[in-house]
Every structure is written in C-alpha cells, then in structure tokens.
Amino acid sequence: MISLQNVEKVYQTTSIETVALDGINLEVQQGEFLSIMGPSGCGKSTLLNIMGLLDEPSAGDVILNGSKITGYSNKQLARFRNQNIGFIFQSYHLINDLKVIDNVELPLLYRNMSRKERYDLSVEALTKVGLKNRIDHFPNQLSGGQRQRVAIARAIVGKPTIILADEPTGNLDSRMGNEIMDILLKLNEEEGTTIVMVTHDESMALKTHRLARLFDGTWVEEKAFQH
C-alpha cells in the first residue's frame, strides 16, 4: 500500500544543511493503522508530507498503491492526492470563511462531480463524524474537537484509501482527543482505510496496529500490538 525505500530529505538553508530523514524504509499494509512517535524535530512531519506527496524526497522512492511516484508532474501528483489521500492536520487547516459543508466538499471540487453528488457525499461524511447538524456553521462557531471532526470529514469525503494524520489530537484535551481517535479507529475498522498517524500521546498509539519510533531521521524502535 505505502512503501518508502531509502527515503532521504535534506533541507538546504543558506549556511546549514539539515538532514531531516536519513535513509527511511517503510512498508504499510492495506488496512493497517500505523502510529509514528518521536521527539519534536525528528522528522515526523517531513516523513508524512513525503508519504502524502506534499513534498519531494531528496533521494529514495515513494510507492503508493503499487505506483512509483517518482517523476510525476504537479498535475499528476495533485490528481493522485485527490483520488487516494486524505489529510488531517494538527491545526485543522479549515478555511475560516467557508461554511462547514463547503469546507468538507473542497476535495470534490477538483473532481468532475455534480453539485448534488458533492452535497450528498459531504453530508454523508459529516454524518460519520457526528456533525450533520452543523453543516451551516462556520469553523469559528465550533469547538476544537468539532473542528477536527470537520477536518476528518473533509479528509474522508472523497473516500481515499489512505489517511495521513499529523498530530490530529495535538491541540485537543484528552476527552476530545479520544473522540477523534475513536472516529479514526472506526474508520480503519469499518472501511478498511489505511491510516498513518503521527502522535505524541502513547495511549493513542497503543490503540493502533503498530507503532514506529523515529529519532533524528531514522527508525529506532518498532512495536506491533494485538487487540
């Protein structure tokens, strides 16, 4: 499903060179829920961005759903993301001046889809996260947990096979965090969506299938859990 082979990422700034990822190999199976932990600045976000085709590796290959991504044009990348990947960010990244429903339907705008189809799918996604009755609200009228649920609805509205979540509960208290986690677990269980999640919260990681620890751009530990 997701395969990274010798992925390196080096950030070149004026004077210093930062090696964010140093020869990363990773295999994520279809339907797997992987969590990634590690101290701040160890390269977790960089890894997730490369997996999600938001950023290019300095070296190495990314293979998603059996396609080797290297050499794709911007347009091909955009189309691939649109069809296959849903993103969830720590700070939600909702568009504040758009209503909840318009935020959720955003990925569908870049498919050729009728207005009605888009609306129906968006309502369906919002129902799954329990926010059906909030479609006409604006993000700033919602709590943090609710906002993140809108972001999840946006990530799943296009029925992607992969969800990438970068510290989705990082800004939330534990009760709200657990709500979010439950939604992700349910999504993984019922729809078989492959999920890769970066987290700082060990208790969250324990609920997933596998935990991988990153330190200074390389793997240091890997644990699988039986539930």
Place this chain on the structure above:
Amino acid sequence: MVPGSKKRLFNTKSFDQFILTQFIISSIMIRNYIKLTWKVLGRNKFFTFISLFGISLTIGILLVVASLFDNMVNPSYPEENRARSLHLMNLKLEDGQGASWIDDATPYFINDFVSKLETPEAVGMVSKPEKHICLSFVGNNKLKLDLRYANQAFWDIYTFDFIEGGPFQQSNVDNRDLVAVISKKTRDEYFGVNQSAVGKMINTDYDRFRVIGVVEDVAKSQTVTYGDLFVPYTTAKGGLDSKHFLGEYIGILMAARKRDVKKMETEYQALIDRLDIPAPTESWQKNLKIFTSETLTLMESIAINIFWGDQKESAARNLRLLIVIAILLFLLLPALNLVNLNASRIFERSSEVGVRKAFGATPKTLMVQFIVENIILTLIGGLIGLLLAFCILQVVESAEFFQNASLGINYRVFVFGLLLSTFFGVMSGVLPARRMSKLNIVNALNGKIV
C-alpha cells in the same frame, strides 16, 4: 456539438466527442469558479469592500478621462462625420523673399476649384467664428450674436438637430435670400424660451433675417459648427467677388467613406500644386510666387489644438507621445496599485492555497480560480466605477467650457470600461496567482509565502 462543424478538419467522430467533453468540462469548471468566487468575496466583507472601493475609484476616474478623450476624438453632435472629413487650413502665399500671408479660403477658391475635386462627396464652407459678431436688441437688452456665413453643403456635412424648420437650400443661397438658421439659445433669448421662431423675423445690425430653422446648441469648443445665427454666405457684404485665394472661409471636404480621406488629401494637394496664382487685384498680392495649403484630419486637428503653434506632423507626434504617457500614468499606475491590492488579498490566503493543493487542486486550477476571482471583482468594481464616472461627468458637463457638450457614457466608453476592468482583472491577478499556484505546499500550509 455545433451543427455543421463536423467534417471540417478532423472528420472523425472521436474528435467531435473530445471537443464536446472538453466543452462540458470547462463549462462546469467555470460555473464552479464563479460560485467559489461569490463565496470567497462574501467571506471577508471588509477586505472585499476596500478592494472594491479602490478598483471603483480607479476605473471611475479612468472612465471620466476616457469620456473626455472620447468627446475630443469623436466629436459628437453635430460633427459626427468628422472622421471622414478634412478641414482646409494654412492657405499660404509667399513672395519667395520671406514675406508670407496665411489665412482661410475665399468662396472663389472653394467654389471654382475645391468643389471640382472628384473624391469629396460634399465641400462645405463656413466663415470663421467670432469674425462677424452682430448686434441685436430685445427690448433694452443687447444681444451679441456670432453670425456664421455658410453654404448649402455645410448642412449636408454636419448633422444638426432641427428643433423646428430646416436648413437653407441651394436656391436660398443662389437667390441671396435673407434667411437664417438660429440656435436654440438665440431663439430663447430673442423670441422667448420655447417660443416658435420659424417664419418670424430677427433684426440685427447686419441684416433682417427670416428664421427658417432652429437647431440644438453646439458647444463653443467646436469652433467650426458653433454659432448663434447661420445665414447664406451670398448675403455677406464683402469678399464675395474676390478672385484670389485667401479669405475668411473654413473649407470642409467630406469623403463618402473614411478610407477615402487619404485619397482626398492627395487629390487636394495635387490641386494646390497645379494652381496658378491669380493676377493681383490688391497691392499685397503683387509678387506672390508660392501657394501652399494643408488639410487636417481629425487627429491632426486635435493635435494642433493641444500643441498650439506646432506643425501638424510634430503636433500629431507629440499627441501620440502624450497618449502613451497618459496611458502609462493612467493605466499602469492604477494597475500596479491593483496588483498590490490583489496580491495582499491573495497572499493572505496561503494556508488555504496549501489546503486546496493538498486535496488535489492543480496549479492551473488555482491560477484560473484566482484570476476569475479577480476579474469578477474588477468587473463589479468597474460597474460601480461606471456609476461614479456618470455622476462626475454630470458635474463636469455643467462647466463653462463644455457647455452643451454631451459627455455621457456612450457605448465606446462603456466597452472601454469593460475592457479596462478585464485588463486590470487579469493583470492584477496573474502575478500573485502565479506565485501562489507555484507555492510549495508545505510552506503554504505553514503560511510561508517565500
């Protein structure tokens, strides 16, 4: 599919199908762009208002300038045929030793030579403005009337609106009838506001004329057609029997079509070249050797009006330069300003750009989105600007110099405004949109726009 478009270049069904699909896809896209724009503009109402304010003001002022310019280069009532006409000027006689005489033409020159030219459809003449100020009395009030002597063709060339009556005919000219066409202003002052005047007599210290027509007023800035009283030139007291060239009459040549103007000019110059200078009848006419004359096209006459005292060629050159500078100042600066305005409007949204790209917007889609947004914004701004310009022009119109000029927003100015708005929309959208659409996604998400 458009009927009949088949089997032209690509006689294959699949090609038609392809075009059809492309067409449907792009029309869906455009609808989405427009809807999205509504949402975006409705979002940050304050910023939208500020943008619109700037755009409206810019376009409003440009439209006022355009309207004034339009009024200048497309003289309206009654000079609608100016573009296919030439005005004669600078009839010049020289003795070859440094002495020269410059003036307008005599009826003899116009009737016996210019009227014989083949290209002109009509050859008109009218005496200079402010040459014959005649006096008239209404009770104890003294009226100063600018009297213009004209021939019959004058009425064919200029499209005067007659409130009542009509122009004088060739027979009136031939018979030296004391008839007059008067302006509305003259009628109102002499006969009373909105009183019928045709058939009544108007007394002046020149002659006593019978009014046969009343025309709408002409702005004083239109020196050839402005006047209070138009009468047959044959009723003039002097200058009629001169057999020389220089006199007080402005000659007007009108071609059937605009593209014949050049030919008309050539034919006129050929006439000037072959004319012999008439035998002197007055002392100053002795020893004259050289006769030259010029014609003025519309642009040239505008040019020499602006650049007084210049030769027509250099004046026209200066006018072109002036237009370029004006365009730079009036188009480029506001455009840059709008680029700036829109850039900050667009750059504000870098995190949104990141999100949209992450979820599948291509650089091209985003670019088009931003440009459509900008065009719609500027079009709305343009519309408000149009209203603004309309109001300003109402005020300008009441100023002395433009008295009687109709400065309204005509279709030319309207189209100009439309093009202008689109131009600004594209111009001010493309650069920031390009930059945004090329933004690295991760940076965009983090709000870094470098």
